[in-house]
Every structure is written in C-alpha cells, then in structure tokens.
Amino acid sequence: DAKTTQPPSMDCAEGRAANLPCNHSTISGNEYVYWYRQIHSQGPQYIIHGLKNNETNEMASLIITEDRKSSTLILPHATLRDTAVYYCIVKGDSWGKLQFGAGTQVVVTP
C-alpha cells in the first residue's frame, strides 16, 4: 500500500473550514484514499473514502487531484469537537489491515 505524508499539526478557527492535505504520490490505480480521525482517548472513527471522484458525506468532503497524487479533506464548518488526530490512509482493494501513520493533529480554537 502507498505511503502518505501529512503535516504534523494545524490549527483552525471554530466555524471556519478546515482543509487537511495529504500527499500520496506513489498511489496505484486500485488504491483508495481513506480518512479516519481519533479524538483523544477514543477509538478511530471512519470519516470518508474515495477512489478518483470527489466525495461528500455528512461529516466532510474529500477532494482528490486528477493525478491522484494528493488529496484534501475538508471539514466545512469546524467545531471544537472536531479537535482530533486525522489520518490519511491509502489502501488497496483487497481486505486487510490499515496502516496508520502519525496523522495531523488538528486543534479547533474558539
């Protein structure tokens, strides 16, 4: 599975959009981009995933570049409860383990 690179931390003001970047330049054609987040002392929470097209759900939007070498997770209106570590993971289409990296620590401030 392809490796991902994320900034270690970022701050966001409450009510503003949070744009979390992820680089995955070695991604292959059958690999999906997944985003999870982990709020302190809780288990990770699935957010969204995509293959080629942009995706949106009730939690976030996922924008994948045309060459698929990078993506951005967008939290449209960040709240204090969005403070968490966000993980970008690239995974092939076979079942199996998720490789969690260090992620991005997002702190939403009032």
Next chain:
Amino acid sequence: SQTIHQWPATLVQPVGSPLSLECTVEGTSNPNLYWYRQAAGRGLQLLFYSIGIDQISSEVPQNLSASRPQDRQFILSSKKLLLSDSGFYLCAWSGIGNDLGQGGAYEQYFGPGTRLTVT
C-alpha cells in the same frame, strides 16, 4: 445497525499476570475482526486479524495471542504480561468477510478501547 463492544474499559494488572480482553460485534455476520494496540503518544499498531472462526493471523511477534471462538467474538490474551504490554487496545471490524480480493472499498469500525496499565 452494527455495534462493537469491548470490555473492560480500563484494566490495571501486575507484571506476569494473565490477560483476557473481549470484543463482540452485533448486527453483522462474518465480519473481519482486528486487534490494534496504541502505546502512549504513538500510532496504532495492528496485532491480529481474523477472517473467520479460528482463522487468526498475527502481525507482530509478541507474548500476546488472539482467538475467535464465535463468528462475532474476538479475544486477546496473554499468559504473562510485560510492562511493554501497557497501552490502549482497540478492536475493529470491517464488512467484507471471506471475499478476499473481490475488490471494492471497505471501512473499519472501531470499538471504544481498553486502556491497559501493567505495573
């Protein structure tokens, strides 16, 4: 809807004592099941995964073992705990059972975790 349970929520055990952590999933059949560990300030490490009853694969050599006696039950055990076994243990499930390599995306859903302190 599907739910995943883990217990106990917290546990303090002396070095050399045995361990048994339990995970159960409701609302789905034939899930893939996973045990992860997260040491303090570190990332998640996959310990075991299972595609079916009595089918367990180990990712990291250690003094832990896992068993899956029933379809939706996953147990993490140790005969003698080490100080290095301290951490946050997470169970997870995913929706694709034995359809290996069938393609498509899947998501993993995590339980609330067990915080283990070995003293």
